[in-house]
Amino acid sequence: MLTDPENPPVTRRFTERSADTRAAILDAARARFAADGYEKATIRAIAADAGIDASMVMRYYGDKAGLFRAAAFADVDLTGLGAPGPSGELPDMRELATRVARVLLQNWDTGENQVQRLLVRTAFTHPEAVAQLQRFLDERLEPPFLALLGDDPDAQLRVALVFSQTLGVLSARYLLGLEPISSADPELIEATLRDAIEVVLTRPMRASRD
Amino acid sequence: MLTDPENPPVTRRFTERSADTRAAILDAARARFAADGYEKATIRAIAADAGIDASMVMRYYGDKAGLFRAAAFADVDLTGLGAPGPSGELPDMRELATRVARVLLQNWDTGENQVQRLLVRTAFTHPEAVAQLQRFLDERLEPPFLALLGDDPDAQLRVALVFSQTLGVLSARYLLGLEPISSADPELIEATLRDAIEVVLTRPMRASRD
Numbered sequence: 001m002l003t004d005p006e007n008p009p010v011t012r013r014f015t016e017r018s019a020d021t022r023a024a025i026l027d028a029a030r031a032r033f034a035a036d037g038y039e040k041a042t043i044r045a046i047a048a049d050a051g052i053d054a055s056m057v058m059r060y061y062g063d064k065a066g067l068f069r070a071a072a073f074a075d076v077d078l079t080g081l082g083a084p085g086p087s088g089e090l091p092d093m094r095e096l097a098t099r100v101a102r103v104l105l106q107n108w109d110t111g112e113n114q115v116q117r118l119l120v121r122t123a124f125t126h127p128e129a130v131a132q133l134q135r136f137l138d139e140r141l142e143p144p145f146l147a148l149l150g151d152d153p154d155a156q157l158r159v160a161l162v163f164s165q166t167l168g169v170l171s172a173r174y175l176l177g178l179e180p181i182s183s184a185d186p187e188l189i190e191a192t193l194r195d196a197i198e199v200v201l202t203r204p205m206r207a208s209r210d
Numbered sequence: 211m212l213t214d215p216e217n218p219p220v221t222r223r224f225t226e227r228s229a230d231t232r233a234a235i236l237d238a239a240r241a242r243f244a245a246d247g248y249e250k251a252t253i254r255a256i257a258a259d260a261g262i263d264a265s266m267v268m269r270y271y272g273d274k275a276g277l278f279r280a281a282a283f284a285d286v287d288l289t290g291l292g293a294p295g296p297s298g299e300l301p302d303m304r305e306l307a308t309r310v311a312r313v314l315l316q317n318w319d320t321g322e323n324q325v326q327r328l329l330v331r332t333a334f335t336h337p338e339a340v341a342q343l344q345r346f347l348d349e350r351l352e353p354p355f356l357a358l359l360g361d362d363p364d365a366q367l368r369v370a371l372v373f374s375q376t377l378g379v380l381s382a383r384y385l386l387g388l389e390p391i392s393s394a395d396p397e398l399i400e401a402t403l404r405d406a407i408e409v410v411l412t413r414p415m416r417a418s419r420d
Contacts, residue, residue, distance in 0.1 A: 037334075037335050039249055039335075120334065121334040121335070122334075123386055124247075124330065124331040124332075124334060124381075124385060124386070125247050125249070125331070125335070130386045130387065130388070133386065133388065134388055134389065137388065154398075156390050157390050157391065157394050157398070160382070160388060160389070160390055160391045161379060161391065161399075161402055163382075163388075164378045164379045164381070164382035164383075164388060164391060165375035165376075165378045165379050165406060166375075166378065167378045167382070168374045168375045168376065168377045168378020168379065168381065169371060169374045169375050169378065171334075171374070171378065172370070172373075172374035172377070173374075175334060176333055176334070176340045176343065177340065178340070178343065178344055178347065178370060178373075178374060179344065179370070180366050180367050180370055181367065181370045181371065181374060184367050188364075188367070188415060189371075191413075192371055192409075192410055192413060192415070195409045195410075195413050196375060196406040196409050196410055199402075199405045199406050199409050200402055200405075200406055203401075203402060203405050205398060205402075
């Protein structure tokens with residue numbers, strides 16, 4: 001839709017303002033849910049953080065559960081995990097393990113994983129957070145792995161095990177503060193995760209189970 | 211202290227009844243915290259489950275936090291992890307990985323891990339639960355590993371990584387219900403955990419980090 005940027009139509013200005021408002025609400029909700037946890041976060045506090053009235057938040061999202069659903073999808077682009085290398089070859093399992101360990105650890109180390117932290121913290125008490133973790137697994141993490149694992153009947157199980165063991169380590173380090181994981185050299189954590197992930201991706205699952 | 215079992219002194223009877231009461235309170239607390247989560251569990255409900263008055267619970271444990279501290283230590287005997295095999299030899303890392311994967315998975319699969327479930331569910335919102343997880347790691351899981359890992363300077367880090375990656379997988383399966391981990395063959399989960407644990411126990415940590 002082409003419009004004169006100096007004189008946008010009223011409807012468009014309204015829609016844009018609404019989109020800005022909703023983005024501000026969702027940002028405030030993610031930060032507040034992450035800081036306070038689901039139970040203690042309130043629509044009133046989130047609205048105040050976003051600089052708008054609580055009634056507007058309820059108008060858009062209904063209630064706290066609806067707001068959580070809208071705010072808490074870990075919309076991370078992980079297609080690069082399966083991308084060809086500089087000479088055009090697809091990553092082997094060693095390279096895939098290296099990439100996923102690096103990306104997940106860096107996301108947590110730099111604090112770019114606000115939504116994932118929120119989901120993990122909330123999942124044990126709030127089923128909607130489990131649904132969003134499953135969605136992240138299915139829609140973001142799994143596709144690049146499945147493309148490379150071919151017709152392996154245990155491909156999805158492998159990815160889910162990679163995901164959950166990595167979440168365990170990252171939660172211990174960044175959310176719970178268990179020692180000595182929290183104070184360990186991040187390169188050591190990354191290299192160890194990589195090796196464990198490679199085993200989960202490559203070990204025989206069916207023919208010789210033991 | 212020798213006493214006539216038919217005619218125990220009054221003080222002893224009082225102490226025994228007190229011990230029974232306290233054991234009943236702690237059992238009820240573990241079950242209620244595990245079922246309802248820390249926030250929603252109430253001293254009133256725990257007292258009712260134990261068949262006593264709430265004031266008695268507060269007399270023994272002060273408040274909910276004090277009751278949680280008393281109830282939530284995962285007092286599991288794991289010394290068998292490092293025990294010699296039938297021909298007297300100590301377990302190698304492969305055997306140690308096999309044993310720990312089996313014990314932890316069986317504890318969760320048979321529901322014998324009520325306290326561990328409670329600690330994991332509570333840890334993300336309640337620091338006292340983190341302290342108890344750390345205590346389980348330090349006092350129950352670590353000793354048999356340290357005895358076998360000798361003077362490895364990364365021994366504690368290895369054990370903590372084994373613990374956290376295993377917790378991630380067990381939580382995904384038994385607490386969160388992530389798929390396809392939850393519906394997978396337990397033998398497949400156990401064998402995969404074993405292989406990942408073996409890598410964490412044996413990979414070179416210092417000399418050749420990559």
